[in-house]
Amino acid sequence: MKTSRYYYKAQLGGWSLYILISSLVILQSGTSISVSVIGDIYLVFALGLIISHLYRYAIIRMGWLEKDIFSLIPRVGLASVLLALGFHGVYVVIRYLAFGKEIVYSFTDANLITWAMLFFIWSLFYFTYIFFQRFRREEIKNLQLEAARNEYELRRLRDQMNPHFIFNAMNTIRALIDEDPQKAKSTVTQLSNVLRSSLQAGKQELIPLSKEIEIVKDYLEIEKARYEERLTVEWNIAKGSERVEIPPLLLQTIVENCIKHGIAKLPDGGRIMIQSTVMMDVVEIDILNSGQYDPEGESDSSLGLENTRNRLSLSFGKEGWLTIGNHGKQEVKTTVRIPIKSSKT
Amino acid sequence: MIRAMIIDDERLARQELRTLVEKLETVQIVAESGKPEEALDLIDRENPDLIFLDIQMPGMTGFDMLNEIEGRAPEVIFVTAYDEYALKAFEVNALDYLMKPVEEARLSESVNKVAKRIEARQEHAEEGVENEGKLEINDQVFLKDGDKCWFVELEKIRLFESEGNYVRVYFDNSRPLILKSLNALTDRLSEKFFFRASRKHIVNLRWIEKVETWFNGGLLVILKDGTKVEVSRRQSVKLKEMMAL
Numbered sequence: 001m002k003t004s005r006y007y008y009k010a011q012l013g014g015w016s017l018y019i020l021i022s023s024l025v026i027l028q029s030g031t032s033i034s035v036s037v038i039g040d041i042y043l044v045f046a047l048g049l050i051i052s053h054l055y056r057y058a059i060i061r062m063g064w065l066e067k068d069i070f071s072l073i074p075r076v077g078l079a080s081v082l083l084a085l086g087f088h089g090v091y092v093v094i095r096y097l098a099f100g101k102e103i104v105y106s107f108t109d110a111n112l113i114t115w116a117m118l119f120f121i122w123s124l125f126y127f128t129y130i131f132f133q134r135f136r137r138e139e140i141k142n143l144q145l146e147a148a149r150n151e152y153e154l155r156r157l158r159d160q161m162n163p164h165f166i167f168n169a170m171n172t173i174r175a176l177i178d179e180d181p182q183k184a185k186s187t188v189t190q191l192s193n194v195l196r197s198s199l200q201a202g203k204q205e206l207i208p209l210s211k212e213i214e215i216v217k218d219y220l221e222i223e224k225a226r227y228e229e230r231l232t233v234e235w236n237i238a239k240g241s242e243r244v245e246i247p248p249l250l251l252q253t254i255v256e257n258c259i260k261h262g263i264a265k266l267p268d269g270g271r272i273m274i275q276s277t278v279m280m281d282v283v284e285i286d287i288l289n290s291g292q293y294d295p296e297g298e299s300d301s302s303l304g305l306e307n308t309r310n311r312l313s314l315s316f317g318k319e320g321w322l323t324i325g326n327h328g329k330q331e332v333k334t335t336v337r338i339p340i341k342s343s344k345t
Numbered sequence: 346m347i348r349a350m351i352i353d354d355e356r357l358a359r360q361e362l363r364t365l366v367e368k369l370e371t372v373q374i375v376a377e378s379g380k381p382e383e384a385l386d387l388i389d390r391e392n393p394d395l396i397f398l399d400i401q402m403p404g405m406t407g408f409d410m411l412n413e414i415e416g417r418a419p420e421v422i423f424v425t426a427y428d429e430y431a432l433k434a435f436e437v438n439a440l441d442y443l444m445k446p447v448e449e450a451r452l453s454e455s456v457n458k459v460a461k462r463i464e465a466r467q468e469h470a471e472e473g474v475e476n477e478g479k480l481e482i483n484d485q486v487f488l489k490d491g492d493k494c495w496f497v498e499l500e501k502i503r504l505f506e507s508e509g510n511y512v513r514v515y516f517d518n519s520r521p522l523i524l525k526s527l528n529a530l531t532d533r534l535s536e537k538f539f540f541r542a543s544r545k546h547i548v549n550l551r552w553i554e555k556v557e558t559w560f561n562g563g564l565l566v567i568l569k570d571g572t573k574v575e576v577s578r579r580q581s582v583k584l585k586e587m588m589a590l
Contacts, residue, residue, distance in 0.1 A: 164426055164427045167427050168426045170446050171358055171445040172355070175358065175360050178360075179357070179360065225357070227355070264403060267403045
């Protein structure tokens with residue numbers, strides 16, 4: 001809408017300017033002002049407006065707006081000549097009808113060159129504006145894209161830091177400083193370990209399961225300090241499975257969800273059990289937690305799951321996967337399968 | 346002395362807050378609880394002036410718990426670790442919250458604010474007979490409609506209107522729909538201030554601007570905001586008697 005307003009303004013302004021200049025030229029040359037001279041000026045003004053407007057309509061209909069500059073130059077050149085021929089034809093006919101001037105149509109008429117030049121200049125202005133606008137639109141689109149990317153990255157980082165957990169942990173530590181200073185100290189160390197690992201997570205693609213287990217143990221110790229008797233943890237890691245390599249924070253993310261959607265929602269708390277089994281060439285890790293899984297539940301948890309699945313398939317292709325579902329009436333079971341030889345595709 | 350109660354599912358969080366609150370000389374902790382259901386009983390029994398309330402608790406959020414309070418709502422200071430979204434749901438009137446770990450200066454600031462509100466309300470309170478535990482005009486109630494919540498003083502409520510199993514509450518520019526019956530409300534509201542106009546309406550007597558006669562010996566009540574409420578024939582007799590006094 002705004003574009004077409006600019007167009008009409010430029011159209012009127014441009015042709016007025018042309019008429020003004022040609023009037024001045026006529027005055028300078030000493031030609032006496034007569035009805036036919038003024039009529040002539042108005043005729044050119046009106047014809048210029050109408051024909052260039054039809055020309056614009058044709059440009060839009062023929063899809064020239066999407067064409068690049070090199071295919072436009074010959075087309076515009078040809079169009080200018082054709083328009084000049086048409087313009088001159090109509091001009092001569094109207095002059096005959098209105099002022100009784102004799103019809104003379106010669107291809108060598110000097111006016112023809114003037115008209116062709118006019119239409120060429122008109123096109124120059126028109127396409128310059130179109131290109132400029134297209135460029136600006138592209139630039140805005142790029143900026144918007146970049147802003148969206150930045151926001152996503154920020155959200156990802158924030159989610160990874162899990163602020164709810166951090167501030168609750170801090171609060172627990174504050175209380176422990178009075179009640180059990182030794183425990184307060186060890187909780188600070190555990191929290192440091194968890195924070196460090198989440199800061200470093202982006203640096204490595206895979207880490208040994210044994211290392212991930214250390215972090216998850218620290219994390220669960222903090223949650224145990226917070227939930228006290230409402231959280232019990234059992235580990236059952238099969239020999240030989242610790243060496244398998246997994247994407248960092250994979251187990252951590254799953255266990256965090258077990259707390260958030262399981263334990264934290266149960267007035268009497270519950271249990272988290274983590275066990276691993278070694279099969280032929282794969283390791284299966286089962287994480288069981290008290291609670292019930294609702295596939296249509298909160299969208300952030302299904303997003304987290306989707307993310308974990310993506311990470312698995314990025315690292316292991318079809319051999320790495322995750323399943324989640326209810327295990328009996330009071331437990332949720334998450335199973336992750338990891339190939340032992342990190343057969344990266 | 347402000348009689349306060351702490352509700353948080355984590356023992357250490359309760360203890361931490363208790364330590365901080367006990368340093369203030371204006372507040373006395375009369376009870377604490379880690380379970381919303383138990384807390385509701387305690388609120389009923391102890392009738393505290395103020396509760397420190399955690400938002401995220403198992404089984405029931407702090408908001409849901411407030412919604413269950415039958416009597417007058419105490420003053421509430423929310424204590425939360427990181428729940429900006431939950432707090433956004435709240436209409437800002439009288440909302441006070443603290444972030445865990447709690448800063449002593451912020452705590453005493455919040456408590457002072459609450460103390461002033463309680464004082465103002467007591468000064469304002471009507472002299473006279475105790476209304477057998479019914480809600481007085483200066484009491485505040487907690488209302489919840491979907492994700493939105495309000496604390497409202499009863500004097501601001503112009504009208505209760507029944508809509509099926511719900512009641513629409515008119516105050517300021519809000520008109521939330523709450524899951525209550527008009528009969529239950531009638532039992533809880535003090536008759537000195539609220540009048541059951543008909544099967545559909547309870548009006549706040551203080552908001553009545555004019556009373557006009559209506560057909561069949563009924564009456565039409567016009568409230569200060571222009572709302573018109575028809576009074577049933579039976580209740581009209583009652584209203585006339587009250588007005589005659």
